Amino acid sequence: MTTETLIWLIPLPPLLAFFLIVLFTNKNKALSHTVGVGAAFLSWLGSMIVFARAIGVEHLGAHPFESSINWLPLGDTWLKVGVLVDPTTAAVLFFVAWTIFMIFLYSVGYHNFGQPAGDHDHMGLPPHGATVTDKDGHKHAVLSVEPMYSRFFAFIGLFAFGMYTLVLSDNLLTLFVGWEIMGLCSYLLIGFWYAKPSARAAGIKAFMTTRIGDVFMLLGIAFLYSATGTLTFREIFTEETLHVLGSTPTGVFGLSVAGLISILLFIGTIGKSAQWPLHVWLPDAMEGPTPVSAMIHAATMVSAGVYAVIRMFPLLTADFHGHELTTAMSVVAFIGAFTAIFAATIAVAQNDIKRVLAYSTISQLGFMIAALGMGAYVAAVFHLITHAFFKALLFLGSGSVIHGMEHGVLHTGNHHVDPQDMFNMGGLRKKMPITFWTFLIGGFALSGFPIITAGFWSKDEILADAFGHGHWVVFITLATAAFLTAFYTMRQITLTFLGEPRTKEAEHAHETPWTMTTPLVVLAFFAVTYGWVGIPEHFPLLGGIVPNWFHEFVGGTLAEHPEALEFSWVPLLTSLGVALGGLFFGWLAYRNVTSVEQDKLQIPFLKNKYYFDEAYDFLFIQPAFWFSEVFVSKWMDKGVIDSILHIFGPTTGGIGSAIRNYFDVPVVNRFFGDGSADVTYWIGKNLRPIQTGRIQQYLILSMVVLFVVGGLVYFLLLA
């Protein structure tokens, strides 16, 4: 099979799985997950083959794998769609395939496959546990299988299809198709337990918030399409086209056409990658099952947002000459850096194990966006990939922790204990060793623990880039955010795993089955080793031992291969300092904390995420309700428009009755009709007395008439 054919086939197995499960196998759980995981495996296999072939090609950037077909006939031309694998795609495909496959596998265990059906479980609600009676007649509460087990695999199948489509697209249109399909899937999966009002609201929030970005992105796509006549990346990213786009002014904020299109497209990313000010949906997305969180936060959705900027990087930098950042780039860099620190400050005050991770995702995505805004292409891709590995690991790890805690909750039967609250945990390292060690690796990678973790190398590269190009504000902001990252990560690890169990439930927590721990181990492997493929050449001691494959390979995507950065001690020491310092202080502050009251960071302002939800509700959501329910529906349609229409009825009726009452009845009927009759009648009546029947009177009357008429004729006519 040619590589191009194979690339076309990669997204299809999960889509096929979706249809198979929905239409045929949904009654059978085992069959459904076999279809789902099998499909993820096939796509993984295809991706690995493509990846292996891609790294074997020299100058893949100039001669990528590509293939396209005619899709839409428009006027005299066709809109083409197709697939493209260049070095960046290959690198992204690698992590997407691995994380998706691992998440599929993990889902089998997470949804308690093999456990009995719950006693009171309903479709639309999370499983509540089942009671089993053992040989001796003792009753045990055990975890119960997810009632919508098959449906879950169908949805994540569709999700995976969306991501593969997006990554492999050679054009913005199919990228957008994948993008929106993921939007639908995030809605369906965040609101997976739809009977819970909170989950239902979170799904809608995710869909609507990202859709704000999407409509701007659609405008950007329309703009780009009309400006260039194509949506295919490699046709847009020619030197000539970019030059024209970069040098044509739009008159909007002094942006060039390229700049304005980039910003419109970037707003899509702000929504999808949960950047400030559209970040509000991501923490609520924790309402979904944990594999979904991993899916959204690492493998697919938010990574897709960053990937879109990476794809459009040549356009974003079309009028960039290597010194002063363009307006568009400054906007991107500002949003990224601000989000990085903003989200990090919220994360330090969260108590829900998944919410900490949610805010850390927002913050880390900010790092990548900031890097792209500064033109640090390779560093952004690098951090995207390492982050995907360790964040998928952390989410799956936290799911494993929650699962273990739920086990404890079922054991004690105290359902008031929130299995996600870190203050209910503690000491889990002994109960769940695999989860602990892998989570520790993931946490250290997130913190940027020096040398051994992947997160160190990628984050250090972003900081080095910011420093090397003199973007001081960004550098300091990101360094501070990195410190906070290490701090809240260690806070999380300390509260969850270290010390002694703070509740009975934590004492009875239990390690999870192999389907859940295997993905943790695999992802932990990448969370460590993936950093080693991108060690800068000039790094002290280590530099040059392993070639900086990542920089060479991914950098080759761009028309101009980015130069390797000069080494400087300042950013290196900074990243060492903030990582180790943050970890140390995190441990120091929380090693002896036994209850939430002792936590000094429970500041309402931070805990309530700066009240963004409340502000948006007041500023946008309530007015939107009022505008649609009252203004448009009641006032405009029923009030003004229908009132005007209703005037026509009475007016027509009024004219009709006026004509009848004032003309037809009095004039025609009464005056002419009845009147002529009355007059005739009156005349007749009054003439009646002379009709006496006496011949003499008639003769006298004839005589009188004769004389009168004769006299008149004589005097008037003859005289």
Add this chain to the structure above:
Amino acid sequence: MDFLNTHLLSLILFLPTIAALVILFLPSGETKLLRWSAFFASLIPFVLTLVLWNSFDPNKTGFQFQETYPWYEALNSSLHLGVDGISLSMVLLTTLLTPLAILASFSVTDRVKPYMMLFLFLETGMLGVFMALDLLIFFVFWEIGLVPMYFLINQWGSANKDYASLKFMIYTMGGSLGLLLAVQMLGVLFGTYDLVTLYERWNALDPSAILLGMPVHTVKTIAFWAFTIAFAIKVPVWPFHTWLPDAHTEAPTAGSMILAGVLLKLGAYGFLRLVLPFYPVEAKMFAGALAFLAVAAIVFGAFAAFGQTDFKRLVAYSSINHMGFVVLGIAAAAAAAGTADAHIAMNGAVLQMFNHGLSAAGMFFMVGVIYERTHTRDLEKFGGLFPLVPVYGGILIFMSMASLGLPGLNGFVSEFLVVRGAYPVLTVYTAIAMLGLLFTGAYILKGIMKVLHGPMNEHWAHGEHKLTEINTREILVVVPLMALILVIGIWPAWILEVINKAVVALF
């Protein structure tokens, strides 16, 4: 076979009427017989349309399968039929939706015979508009279509049916007054009603000439608005739209399917077949005004839909929102006539007509399915029904997503083309329309949220009120719609090729 080929259009057009007349002589009590004969009778035009589609050559310009029969010789009006790519797709939509609507009506038990007959008459009325190549014939069919729909709403509708049917009838007829006058004016001026002849002669008029005592330009402007208002009411464009939610809400399910699926398209089709070819200059001049109304329909339609508590009214307002994109595409095509942008916008508009026909019919049907079981349309009375009716829920989500314009389904393709075509020409309007697109999401999700999601309303879970799952017949009604929605979303070229050729030839 030869007869079939030369009379294809008139067969498709009049077979429903003949079938209705045959049904008239069937016994009224045999409801099963009546239903099935109406259904099979409506399948024949559909099959013939497939034959028509198959033998249609998209590469030929002009009208194909033309037939001419003498009709009103004193006025020089003849029954002249013919189709191009645009009308062909509309004919397909009509002959596809009618059997589905009849199948959807199998649950009607009240006066089945006249009900089925009215549907078949309605089909002839609608098809006549799409096939007519004679202005007077166009107008006749335009009005004929109203009558069956009036009775369907008035006789088989729900509580407020008198108000709704009257509003629908009077409003549309009021709009047609100007149309009738303008049609007559054209007939008087040129002594013919034949569209093909009129296209040439009307546009060849010397702009400086004096017509009816006025400059040609003034005459054309007046006639332009007479046409435009008639069609704008039918589409409906804001602010002529308020008849639609009432008519839809009160109409029986199948009536709403046809109303949204086909009748609204008559208005848009009028723009394409008459307004743009007859008044290119005026259309270009007033394109901004038209775009303004279109964007108002998109935005206010979306907001109004979001503000409803009646499920059917919500879907009805969604039609206003979606048809706004058709008119936006038409406005863009008028403003940029002859350019690639115009072609793209017009492709989008025509495809959007077809797509909305599928998804709106589907949505109304889904509303009808649940209304038939619960006898309420109040969104507040549902809630959490998904576990009770998983298949229905799945289909409802699918249809909702089609209506929302999810990429991968049909609506996205056409909306994207309209936005792409309109963006360079009507940038600001297009940008504002995005607000409507955003709130499309809001009302669609509101529908799903209130009906399927959330804590279950126990009222529907037990006893005599227990909600029953969608049945096989009902699934058979939506499956063709779903299949087409998906096929056009993934591979739109098969239909767009037919539309595109006609669009390029015309505009």
